[in-house]
Amino acid sequence: MTKEEIITLLRENLLEIIPELEGEAFSNDESLVDLGANSIDRAELIMLTLEGLNLNVPRTEFVGYLNINSLAGRFLEKIEAGA
Numbered sequence: 126m127t128k129e130e131i132i133t134l135l136r137e138n139l140l141e142i143i144p145e146l147e148g149e150a151f152s153n154d155e156s157l158v159d160l161g162a163n164s165i166d167r168a169e170l171i172m173l174t175l176e177g178l179n180l181n182v183p184r185t186e187f188v189g190y191l192n193i194n195s196l197a198g199r200f201l202e203k204i205e206a207g208a
Contacts, residue, residue, distance in 0.1 A: 126178065126204055131197040138173040139193070142166050153193040174200060 132153055140146055143161050151160055157167050171187045174196070182203050190196045 126201070128197050128201050131174075131178070131200045131204075132193055134177050135170065135174055135193045135196055135200075138170050138177065141173070142169050153197070155193075156191050157193075158191070171196070178204065180204065 136153075139157075139160070139162070143166060146160060157170070162170065168184060171184050175182060175184070178200060180200070180203055186203070187196060187199055190199050
């Protein structure tokens with residue numbers, strides 16, 4: 126799994142959670158809060174992505190990762206560590 130594949134999964138999951146973003150251009154570096162994601166949305170994004178990647182990691186491991194790029198990097202770290 127590459128970082129780009131994880132970014133694609135994160136973006137797909139984000140659009141599922143916040144359908145209003147469909148068709149909108151947004152950067153992977155934009156804050157999830159600025160994209161309209163509240164704390165519940167962010168938790169759901171992490172949960173859906175963990176499920177999609179078949180990872181068993183506590184969601185608390187992703188606190189402080191505030192945009193798609195940083196989240197993708199953290200997910201990649203967990204995959205590479207064999208989590």
